[in-house]
Amino acid sequence: MSFLEEFQRWSFPGVQQRIASSNGARVEQALSRSAGQLDADDLIALLSPAADAALEQMARQAQATTRLRFGKTVLLYAPLYLSNICYSQCTYCGFSYGKDIRRLQLSPEQAEVEAGLLHAAGIRHILLLTGEAYRESSINYIGDCVERIARSFASVSVEVYPLKTEDYLSLRWRGLDGLAIYQETYDPRRYAAVHLKGIKARMEYRLECPDRAGEAGMRRIALGALLGLSDAASDVFFTALHARYLMQRFWQTQISISLPRLRPATGVDDVASIGDRDFARFLFALRLFLPDAGLTLSTREPAPLRDELCGIVATQISAGSQTSPGGYSDSGAARQFEIEDRRTVRQVADALAARNLDPVFTDWSPALK
Numbered sequence: 001m002s003f004l005e006e007f008q009r010w011s012f013p014g015v016q017q018r019i020a021s022s023n024g025a026r027v028e029q030a031l032s033r034s035a036g037q038l039d040a041d042d043l044i045a046l047l048s049p050a051a052d053a054a055l056e057q058m059a060r061q062a063q064a065t066t067r068l069r070f071g072k073t074v075l076l077y078a079p080l081y082l083s084n085i086c087y088s089q090c091t092y093c094g095f096s097y098g099k100d101i102r103r104l105q106l107s108p109e110q111a112e113v114e115a116g117l118l119h120a121a122g123i124r125h126i127l128l129l130t131g132e133a134y135r136e137s138s139i140n141y142i143g144d145c146v147e148r149i150a151r152s153f154a155s156v157s158v159e160v161y162p163l164k165t166e167d168y169l170s171l172r173w174r175g176l177d178g179l180a181i182y183q184e185t186y187d188p189r190r191y192a193a194v195h196l197k198g199i200k201a202r203m204e205y206r207l208e209c210p211d212r213a214g215e216a217g218m219r220r221i222a223l224g225a226l227l228g229l230s231d232a233a234s235d236v237f238f239t240a241l242h243a244r245y246l247m248q249r250f251w252q253t254q255i256s257i258s259l260p261r262l263r264p265a266t267g268v269d270d271v272a273s274i275g276d277r278d279f280a281r282f283l284f285a286l287r288l289f290l291p292d293a294g295l296t297l298s299t300r301e302p303a304p305l306r307d308e309l310c311g312i313v314a315t316q317i318s319a320g321s322q323t324s325p326g327g328y329s330d331s332g333a334a335r336q337f338e339i340e341d342r343r344t345v346r347q348v349a350d351a352l353a354a355r356n357l358d359p360v361f362t363d364w365s366p367a368l369k
């Protein structure tokens with residue numbers, strides 16, 4: 001059994017059509033329900049343009065729910081790109097195979113040095129990223145990096161190519177406790193159009209990846225859709241269904257959701273734009289549908305919006321991020337995408353504290369593993 005079975009019961013165009021035709025009465029009905037008691041029809045209503053008129057009410061209800069479930073804490077983490085070598089071709093990505101960019105892969109020793117810079121900045125939760133390069137970024141290589149870095153970090157997650165259950169298990173033994181795997185889009189037609197080559201082109205294999213990580217006992221799993229590839233509200237709907245399914249099946253695993261908006265990258269200039277009000281509505285709807293899901297904001301988003309949303313709905317944010325391998329020591333390698341929030345870790349933490357929020361650097365001790 002996997003999420004694929006539930007996914008196949010729905011049609012992406014069908015959901016898109018239902019979202020487009022929802023109305024104010026249906027939105028009111030959804031908002032009359034307690035957080036966590038909403039069904040799929042309620043979620044469709046809150047994701048719809050008809051809910052824009054109720055945005056302030058949604059914000060109030062989402063904020064109250066966030067306070068109840070998470071208090072005022074916001075977890076800070078940082079990405080560390082191990083490699084930008086990739087043999088897949090995704091039309092929206094600066095690392096896509098065939099792009100004329102400076103490619104670089106850190107050795108495990110270099111990765112440890114980069115991680116040391118993040119550690120000195122206060123970061124204790126780290127996300128290691130590679131492209132899809134099985135030979136260069138082998139399981140053994142990823143494991144070597146994880147093992148070195150796990151010695152001094154409270155939590156090490158990876159965002160790499162989809163693995164088998166036994167590979168996740170072997171990485172867990174070496175210190176891994178989290179996985180980020182974004183489906184990018186749940187629209188099969190658009191998925192095929194933007195993933196041209198490589199293992200990432202296998203939509204169903206990727207869709208079942210969080211199941212395999214859950215079966216391996218992963219402590220954290222992060223899902224997401226890259227907004228702008230297809231109808232954004234429908235992609236948020238399917239991400240929410242996916243998260244709910246995983247929360248029910250793997251109740252001991254922390255599930256979080258991120259909704260990165262497409263950003264320009266090398267050779268990627270023509271990106272669809274998702275407005276701030278729509279983006280905020282999607283996050284508020286997610287909070288009301290899934291009160292216990294972590295909601296993550298990356299440095300793709302501008303600082304004022306991140307600060308505002310942390311006060312309402314977000315529970316974890318990246319800070320001080322670089323999006324190229326060796327980026328923390330100025331390697332000059334190509335970035336995956338451009339970031340908007342360029343503040344240091346300290347500046348982000350101070351901005352949260354100024355809003356009476358509690359920036360936290362670790363919510364987990366390896367001693368409890």
Ligand code: SF4
Nearest residue numbers: 086088090093096131
């Ligand atoms: S999104 Fe990932 S798989 Fe696709 S080109 Fe970029 S690094 Fe490679």
